[in-house]
Amino acid sequence: MELNGLVTLIVVFTLASFVGKELIGKVPTMLHTPLTSGANAVSGITVIGALIATGMVSSPITKWIGFAALIFAMINVVGGYMVTDRMLEMFKKKED
Amino acid sequence: MSDLKLALINLVYLVAASLFIMGLKKLGSPVTARGGNQLSAVGMLIAIVATLFYQQILNPVEMIVGLLIGAVIGLYLAKTVKMTGMPEMVALLNASGGVASSLVAVAEVERYASIGQGIPPLDTFIVILTILIGTVTFSGSIIAWGKLSTKMSGNPILFPGIRVLTLLMFLGVVGCLVYMYQGMATFTVDQTPVLYAAILANVFAFALGILLVIPIGGADMPVVIALFNSYSGLAGAASGFLIKNDALIIAGALVGASGIILTKVMCDAMNRSWLNVLLGGFGGDSAATGSRDFSQATVKQTTADDAAILMSYAQKVIVVPGYGLAVSQAQHQVRELADLLHEKGVEVKFAIHPVAGRMPGHMNVLLAEANVSYDLLVDMDDINPEFEQTDVVLIVGANDVVNPAAKNDPSSPIYGMPILDVDKAKNTIVMKRSMKAGYAGIENELFFSPKNAMLFGDAKATLSALISEVKAV
Known part of the structure; x- marks a missing residue:
């Protein structure tokens, strides 16, 4: 990787961190558990790296390492989003 | 791969990232939160689909099988896990x-x-x-x-x-x-x-x-x-x-x-x-440490029927649920009690300390699961000014988070910890299994306050007794 390329990525990372800090500061404490599990789902974005390693690289060893990564990342994606949905569905306001 | 295709795919990733950000923003309110989570999931789906067009696919079977295995395991975990x-x-x-x-x-x-x-x-x-x-x-x-x-x-x-x-x-x-x-x-x-x-x-x-x-x-x-x-x-x-x-x-x-x-x-x-x-080295089953001697102090004990009468004739009752409530799985009983009191014209709210439950926000999820309306779940900072006008505070399985020592005993290990100001209420009822100290291993002077009464027993059984007594009032 070129140094300049790295700096561009660091810029993206830093700006995204600020956005994250602003947004998460506004999430009410009531929703902190779904926030945590929802964040788990988002961190499953590694699935992209796993897909590339599994399906698009010629080395067979890379393929199987990627395959393992793919399974774990998908557990995060599907498990995270589904369990968050299950929780958020329960947050209801009862009308009098 | 052509430059144009690469540029397009990177733009699609940008869309996905934007959806994550918008989804997170919608988590700012329980009204929009579920839609926000779904929006974020759509972003993830877009990112995955875009990746499948990224380069020449050499091993399509492995990709699909890997995606499926992970998805099935994730789905199974998400569907079977208990809220506790x-x-x-x-x-x-x-x-x-x-x-x-x-x-x-x-x-x-x-x-x-x-x-x-x-x-x-x-x-x-x-x-x-x-x-x-x-x-x-x-x-x-x-x-x-x-x-x-x-x-x-x-x-x-x-x-x-x-x-x-x-x-x-x-x-x-x-x-x-x-x-x-x-x-x-x-x-x-x-x-x-x-x-x-x-x-x-x-x-x-x-x-x-x-x-x-x-x-x-x-x-x-x-x-x-x-x-x-x-x-x-x-x-x-x-x-x-x-x-x-x-x-x-x-x-x-x-x-x-x-x-x-x-x-x-x-x-x-x-x-x-x-x-x-x-x-580390903190928070195990370590021995109790206390700065004051409570061995001479006496506690007042109450019964389910006395407590039921007190609450039924109150104007305002605040329930403080703690870890003990989750342990005894009594969320449904506490909701039923709150509903009954509400029908009798008593204003009922729940005071949620940030560390109630087993992780941040956990108590809210447990009570939401028991069908407690989320507008009754009030954060510590918002509920603390209300205790002064509260007739009865019912504390179920919480201890350290209502210990006044955090405010007035500088030698206490929990001194400085933000707590629920339940001692300002007219009456407090503490439901507890025994006089055993809380997680921090310290005595709670609230228990010895003349305004407090202890209601000993298992949370679930005692709440059920309270429910039938309130019905009888």
């Missing part, structure tokens, strides 16, 4: 996110090795960083899971030399980095030693994760899982640096920020510094 088991679920998801990032880093090393090329120096650094964060998150989260699910003892495990050993494991990872860095010049044709170094780095990081978490007491695990939540995001971001993908970096940074903020919320609520938590 959410901290364990999050620990498992943290572990799985961490190991996925580490594996992606190892795959990247292997890819270079397989074409007989040295890894660029900056990439070597990022590989090791990804492995360090990802694998520490993996093994540390498994230990956290073990402590949370009581598969292993919650007591802090400390032995002579553990700090030195921890440091050695970290140096081992650094050593692998140096070796890989050197290797670029040495192993021009055969890159296998570089791959071995990456695998060895994983072994060191795995041991490091275990050593970092075993000294931390079971009661502090909520802080640990919040922190590892952050790390799993950072590991994802690090792997994004490696494969130069903005979507991974943005998503990872968002999760990293989320975990750090939640860690801070938990530490503030427990009046501890994060360093104090992470150094």
Whole structure:
């Protein structure tokens, strides 16, 4: 990787961190558990790296390492989003 | 691949990242939160589909099978986990996110090795960083899971030399980095030693994760899982640096920020510094410490029917649910009691301390599951001014979070911890199994207050007794 390329990525990372800090500061404490599990789902974005390693690289060893990564990342994606949905569905306001 | 196609796919990743951000913004209110989570999931789907068009696909079967296996396991976990088991679920998801990032880093090393090329120096650094964060998150989260699910003892495990050993494991990872860095010049044709170094780095990081978490007491695990939540995001971001993908970096940074903020919320609520938590040795089944002598003090005891009468004729009742409520699975009983009082014209609210339950926000989920309307769940800062006008506060399985010593006894270990000001209410009723001290192992002077009465017994059985007494009033 070129140094300049790295700096561009660091810029993206830093700006995204600020956005994250602003947004998460506004999430009410009531929703902190779904926030945590929802964040788990988002961190499953590694699935992209796993897909590339599994399906698009010629080395067979890379393929199987990627395959393992793919399974774990998908557990995060599907498990995270589904369990968050299950929780958020329960947050209801009862009308009098 | 053509430049145009690459540009298009990167724009699609930008759409995905934007959806993550918009989804997170919608988590700002319980009204929009569910839609926000779904929006975020759509972003993830778009990112996955775009990736399938990224390059020439060589192994379509493996890709589909891998996606499916992971999806089925994830679905099974999400559908079967009990709401009380959410901290364990999050620990498992943290572990799985961490190991996925580490594996992606190892795959990247292997890819270079397989074409007989040295890894660029900056990439070597990022590989090791990804492995360090990802694998520490993996093994540390498994230990956290073990402590949370009581598969292993919650007591802090400390032995002579553990700090030195921890440091050695970290140096081992650094050593692998140096070796890989050197290797670029040495192993021009055969890159296998570089791959071995990456695998060895994983072994060191795995041991490091275990050593970092075993000294931390079971009661502090909520802080640990919040922190590892952050790390799993950072590991994802690090792997994004490696494969130069903005979507991974943005998503990872968002999760990293989320975990750090939640860690801070938990530490503030427990009046501890994060360093104090992470150094460990606290929060096991340690012996009680108290600054005042309560051996001569007497407590007033009440019965279910007296308590029922007091609450039925009150104008305002606030329920303080604590960990004990979750343990005895009495959320439904407490909701039924609240409904009954509400029908009698009593104003009922729930006061939620940030560390009620087993992880940040956990008590809210448990009460929402029991059909408590979320507008009745009030945060500590908002409810504290209301206690003065409250007739009865019913404390179910909470202890330290209502201990006035946090405000007026500078020698108390919990002094300075933010608490619910229940002592300002006209009456308090504490439902408890026995006079045993709370998590911090200290006596609670609230119990000895003339305005307080104790209602001893199992939370679920006592609440059921209260319910029938209130019905009879």
